[in-house]
Amino acid sequence: MANSPKKVQNPRPSSVLIDPVYSSMITLLILVMACVEICDAVTVVDVYRLVQYDIGGVPFGSRLASLNHHAGSSLFSSSSGAAADLSRTVLILPVRELNLTFIKEYITHRKPLGGLLLLLPPAFSPYSESVGRAHHDSAKDLMKEVLAELEQLLIHANTPYPVYFGFEDDSINTVLADVKKNDATGQLATATTGGYKLVVAAPEPKKVASPTIVNIQGWLPGLKADGDSNQLPTIAIVASYDTFGAAPALSVGSDSNGSGVVALLEIARLFSILYSNPKTRGRYNLLFGLTSGGPYNYNGTYKWLRSLDQRQRETIDYAVCLNSIGSFNNDLWIHVSKPPENAYIKQIFEGFSNVAEELGLKVGLKHKKINISNTRVAWEHEQFSRLRVTAVTLSELSVAPELLQNTGGLSDNRHFVDEASISRSVKLVAESLARHIYDLKGKDINIFADNSSLAVNPSHIHSWLDLLSTTPRVAPFLSKTNPLVMALKKELADHTIEVNVQQEVLDGMFSLYDTTTGRLHIYQVASVTFDLLLLLVLGSYLIVLFSFLVITTKGLDDLISLFRRPPSRKVKTA
Amino acid sequence: MFHFFNCAILTFGPHAVYYSATPLSEYDTLGTSIKAAVVYLITALVKLVCLATFLNVSESDSFDPYQELLKALIGFVDVAGLYFALTQLTHRNISQYHKFQAVGLGWAFADSVLHRLAPLWVGARGLEFTWDYIFQGLEANANLVLSLSLAALGSLMWLRKNKPKTLIPIIYVCAGIVATMPSITSYLRRGLGWHLPKVVGFELFTSLVMAFISWQLFAACQRPSN
Numbered sequence: 001m002a003n004s005p006k007k008v009q010n011p012r013p014s015s016v017l018i019d020p021v022y023s024s025m026i027t028l029l030i031l032v033m034a035c036v037e038i039c040d041a042v043t044v045v046d047v048y049r050l051v052q053y054d055i056g057g058v059p060f061g062s063r064l065a066s067l068n069h070h071a072g073s074s075l076f077s078s079s080s081g082a083a084a085d086l087s088r089t090v091l092i093l094p095v096r097e098l099n100l101t102f103i104k105e106y107i108t109h110r111k112p113l114g115g116l117l118l119l120l121p122p123a124f125s126p127y128s129e130s131v132g133r134a135h136h137d138s139a140k141d142l143m144k145e146v147l148a149e150l151e152q153l154l155i156h157a158n159t160p161y162p163v164y165f166g167f168e169d170d171s172i173n174t175v176l177a178d179v180k181k182n183d184a185t186g187q188l189a190t191a192t193t194g195g196y197k198l199v200v201a202a203p204e205p206k207k208v209a210s211p212t213i214v215n216i217q218g219w220l221p222g223l224k225a226d227g228d229s230n231q232l233p234t235i236a237i238v239a240s241y242d243t244f245g246a247a248p249a250l251s252v253g254s255d256s257n258g259s260g261v262v263a264l265l266e267i268a269r270l271f272s273i274l275y276s277n278p279k280t281r282g283r284y285n286l287l288f289g290l291t292s293g294g295p296y297n298y299n300g301t302y303k304w305l306r307s308l309d310q311r312q313r314e315t316i317d318y319a320v321c322l323n324s325i326g327s328f329n330n331d332l333w334i335h336v337s338k339p340p341e342n343a344y345i346k347q348i349f350e351g352f353s354n355v356a357e358e359l360g361l362k363v364g365l366k367h368k369k370i371n372i373s374n375t376r377v378a379w380e381h382e383q384f385s386r387l388r389v390t391a392v393t394l395s396e397l398s399v400a401p402e403l404l405q406n407t408g409g410l411s412d413n414r415h416f417v418d419e420a421s422i423s424r425s426v427k428l429v430a431e432s433l434a435r436h437i438y439d440l441k442g443k444d445i446n447i448f449a450d451n452s453s454l455a456v457n458p459s460h461i462h463s464w465l466d467l468l469s470t471t472p473r474v475a476p477f478l479s480k481t482n483p484l485v486m487a488l489k490k491e492l493a494d495h496t497i498e499v500n501v502q503q504e505v506l507d508g509m510f511s512l513y514d515t516t517t518g519r520l521h522i523y524q525v526a527s528v529t530f531d532l533l534l535l536l537v538l539g540s541y542l543i544v545l546f547s548f549l550v551i552t553t554k555g556l557d558d559l560i561s562l563f564r565r566p567p568s569r570k571v572k573t574a
Numbered sequence: 575m576f577h578f579f580n581c582a583i584l585t586f587g588p589h590a591v592y593y594s595a596t597p598l599s600e601y602d603t604l605g606t607s608i609k610a611a612v613v614y615l616i617t618a619l620v621k622l623v624c625l626a627t628f629l630n631v632s633e634s635d636s637f638d639p640y641q642e643l644l645k646a647l648i649g650f651v652d653v654a655g656l657y658f659a660l661t662q663l664t665h666r667n668i669s670q671y672h673k674f675q676a677v678g679l680g681w682a683f684a685d686s687v688l689h690r691l692a693p694l695w696v697g698a699r700g701l702e703f704t705w706d707y708i709f710q711g712l713e714a715n716a717n718l719v720l721s722l723s724l725a726a727l728g729s730l731m732w733l734r735k736n737k738p739k740t741l742i743p744i745i746y747v748c749a750g751i752v753a754t755m756p757s758i759t760s761y762l763r764r765g766l767g768w769h770l771p772k773v774v775g776f777e778l779f780t781s782l783v784m785a786f787i788s789w790q791l792f793a794a795c796q797r798p799s800n
Contacts, residue, residue: 526703531576534708538580542587549595 043171043522047117048247050154050163051474052205052513060156062163065202065515069114070195071522073180087112090198092176094119094168100149107157116163117198117520119176120147125167126252126413126470140415147411151246155404164200165247165410166520175522199521205513211476211506213242213292213300216489218268218496220275220286222437231311234285235433236319236391239264240294240301240380241468241488242475245409248516249472253408254417257294258468259326259425262461264288265491266426267433270454272495274434274447282437285315288496290488292475295407296510297377300475303504305387318348319391320433321380324406325425326417326465328396332356332425335366335393335400337385344390348432351441352394355431358446359424368400375509376403394429396421414469422465423456430456464491476512577707578698584711585690588718589683596675603676610659610680617655618688624648642765646757653728653753656681660728673733678725682718690714709774716774719781723788724752730788730795737795745791752784 050062072089093103095118106113121143154163166172175196182195222232239260245251252258268288274280293300305313325332334352336345349365356363370382377383378400384391397406406412427448434440434447448454471484478485480503493499526534593599593607628644659677690710698707727749730737737745759777762768768776 523702524704526577528576531580534580535576535583538583538587542583542591545588546591546595549592553596 043175045166045169045172045520045522047164047166047200047518047520048249049202049516049518050159050165050246051244051248051516054207054511056509059158061154061513062159062161064115064160064162065200065205065518067115067162067164067198067200067202067518067520069198070525071175071179071198073176073183086114088114090115090117092117092119092172092179092198094176095147095150096121096143096168098146098150100146100153103150104153107153107159110158110160113161115161115198116159118150118163118165119168119172120165120410122167122169123415124410124413126250126472144411144416148409151409151411152405154246155409162200164518164520165250172522195525195527197523197525199523200518201521202515202518205515208476208512208514211510211512212479212503213303213475213506214478214480214482214485215292215300215304215502215504216290216485216492216499217304217502218288218492218499220268220271220288220496222275222284222286223278223281225283231315232283232285233317234287234312234315235437236287236289236316236384237264237267237322237429237433238289238291238301238319238380239322240291240298241473242292242294242300242478243408243412243473244295244404245407245412245474247410248474248477248512251407251409251412251472251474252414252469253412253473254414254465254469255326255412256324256406256408257322258408258465259324259417259422260322261290261468261488262464263322263325263422263426263429264290265464265488265495266422266456266461267430268492268495269457269460270426270430270448271433273454282434284317284437286433286496287316288492290492291380292478293506294380294475295404296475296506297375297403298380298383299507300504301380301383302377304502305383305389307502307504313387313389316384316389318344319381319384319389320348320429321384321391321393322425322429323380323393323395324397325394326396326422328421328425330360331362331364331396331398332428333364333366333395333398335368335379335381335395336391337368337370337379337382338390340365340367342390345392348390348392351432351436352428355428355435358431359428361424361428363428364398366398378402394425408473414465417465417469419458419461419465422461423458426456426461472516474512474516476506476510477514477516575699577703578694581694581698581707581711584708585686585694585714586683588715589679589686592679592718598672598676598679601672603672606673606676607680607683610677611684613655613659614681614684615688617651618684620655621648621651624651642757642761645760646754649756650753653724653749656724656728657732660725661732674725674729675722677729678722679718681725682714682721685717685721686714706770709770712774713777716777716781719785720752720755720777723781723784724749726788726792727752730792734795741791741794748784748787748791752788755780755784 049065052059052061052063052065054060067090069088069090072086072091073093074091091113093116098118105111123140124143124147179196224232240257241261243251243253243256245253268286271286275282275286289301289304291298291300291304293303334349336342336349338345340346340349345365349363353363368378370385372386379393379395381391381393401407430448431446435445438447440447448456450456467484467487473484480501485501489499489501593604598607625645625648628648629641656677659681660674690713693710694707697704727745730745731749755777759773762776763770763773
């Protein structure tokens with residue numbers, strides 16, 4: 001091969017000129033190599049927005065939905081101390097490591113913040129695959145308590161920035177680790193140190209126009225004796241099925257009140273078997289009611305009772321409301337609003353406690369007077385009591401919940417509900433009712449004995465509990481045609497007759513806003529300085545390339561003359 | 575947007591610089607470059623049709639030697655297109671020396687526009703910062719150098735009659751290597767699982783080496799004719 005590189009139009013030996021260019025190329029190469037493995041594709045995760053609602057025009061919850069800020073990881077920036085300005089920062093806080101007192105102070109004092117992303121442990125996701133049996137480890141129980149407290153805090157506060165819930169996963173944890181590292185060193189976000197921008201594109205949340213509540217009822221008519229012209233007495237079994245929580249899209253309420261709904265469906269199934277045979281058909285009508293609006297002072301129950309025919313309502317002997325009966329150990333409570341000395345109450349309580357004893361349960365009686373002037377309805381049976389219908393609520397809760405407390409929020413999911421507990425409560429209620437209906441008081445007969453044809457079906461309970469535990473049920477977002485409502489209606493229709501779906505408007509005090517879920521895009525962004533630097537590097541690269549090409553092809557003189565020409569022209573024009 | 579601008583400069587800047595810095599601009603060879611670009615478009619179309627006809631769509635991203643061999647063979651359609659561009663196109667009175675440069679430039683520019691503009695437009699305008707588009711720009715640079723080398727070698731093979739006999743095999747080998755470069759990089763990326771920066775570094779390096787070799791060859795062929 002010829003070793004003197006000479007060209008026709010380029011008399012200059014070019015090997016001298018190649019060297020600097022080659023070395024610069026190599027440095028560029030090394031530079032490129034040094035920046036390897038920071039490439040991160042855009043991460044997209046599902047996030048669930050904090051509820052936004054008004055009570056009588058007073059705003060509560062998160063008032064914004066769209067998010068577009070840089071990520072931060074702690075309330076205090078290490079460089080500037082406590083007085084860090086976070087008004088343009090989205091805080092990512094894993095609930096696992098959350099300091100409740102700090103966040104409480106932050107929220108109650110309404111300090112400015114760009115946004116808040118709370119990361120829940122994956123076990124709390126209603127959509128996670130690992131829905132197993134309830135096993136109580138202390139860490140999880142503690143987590144549940146923290147979550148419940150946090151939920152109450154967030155629900156009753158008015159936050160002027162978007163608040164989202166997400167679940168910890170690998171991608172978000174790597175982002176968080178990066179952000180933490182940066183925060184610790186106090187560095188500004190650049191491409192090489194991993195600045196992240198969190199974006200949730202969401203329209204302005206709109207009020208749900210005329211939120212509806214849907215009640216479902218079904219009858220099991222009793223057997224009328226021939227020639228008996230009187231109406232048969234009725235026993236009502238009622239459970240409210242909707243939920244309310246800090247994140248509407250995560251409010252699956254397995255215990256409150258999924259467990260009650262499951263128990264009601266199972267009781268309906270058991271009695272439908274008994275009532276299908278004329279010989280075992282009782283002399284009581286059974287009325288099953290799945291009511292909505294539970295978190296809103298049992299507004300659905302109120303509407304439902306008023307829509308019932310007056311005569312029908314008067315035949316109700318008593319009503320049993322089921323509320324949170326899925327995670328008790330041995331103690332259940334019967335809540336009443338009539339004094340315990342009342343004959344009916346006494347009768348019901350005795351019936352329940354007898355059966356409970358046989359099942360190894362303990363049932364206590366709790367009396368709470370109704371204050372008519374107060375709009376707060378803590379228990380579902382209070383709506384019955386207000387209409388002078390005897391009613392009790394069976395619950396594992398020993399004290400009446402406050403407004404929007406224990407309504408099936410974040411901490412209430414499948415992991416904390418025990419199917420065995422539900423089975424036992426079903427047995428308790430069904431057995432007590434059956435003994436009342438067939439007047440078997442004092443006789444030692446177990447109607448719903450295990451392994452009989454009337455045994456409680458665990459798989460029925462299991463499948464319904466699973467379905468309810470994966471379906472958020474905030475009433476204003478559930479329409480009459482919602483698949484869950486349809487499924488409940490169909491299930492009730494399978495066991496009872498005259499199934500009726502009633503749609504009512506939720507009374508005006510509560511109004512919710514839409515946009516309950518969002519897609520969080522996490523972008524790794526470069527800082528403007530980095531972009532400028534890159535532009536500078538590219539510009540100089542092109543200039544070097546240009547000069548190199550001009551020199552190699554036309555010679556150095558051409559390059560110099562290229563720069564000389566403009567001034568000479570100026571002289572001409574001047 | 576800033577990032578997009580940067581990447582666009584890196585991807586398309588060198589082509590413009592090359593055109594304006596070298597005597598190509600003085601001889602007004604833009605027409606030739608455009609013609610070469612059109613030929614490239616047609617070649618790409620033919621290539622696509624061939625690929626669609628002879629290749630099965632593989633679901634996995636793995637490296638299949640047979641498929642890759644076929645792909646490499648189809649890749650030689652490029653060479654045919656370049657041959658057509660170099661020999662059949664009616665050129666104005668410009669020397670071979672400029673002709674191959676103009677053709678190579680047009681070729682590389684069309685390739686860049688066709689393969690890189692759309693991803694750049696879609697990807698680099700967003701908020702997300704990745705190095706991918708910067709690497710892609712560097713790849714475009716390597717591709718420009720490779721196209722120029724291939725065009726130079728092609729012009730040596732097909733247009734120059736009196737070249738030293740000893741150099742002919744070397745020219746053919748080099749041309750073969752340059753023409754199979756896309757297959758080689760695809761093998762590196764998927765067969766060996768190299769990451770993008772490594773692949774781009776390799777491309778840059780080899781393109782410069784090939785350019786240097788073809789330059790030497792060109793110079794060597796030029797000399798005896800004078």
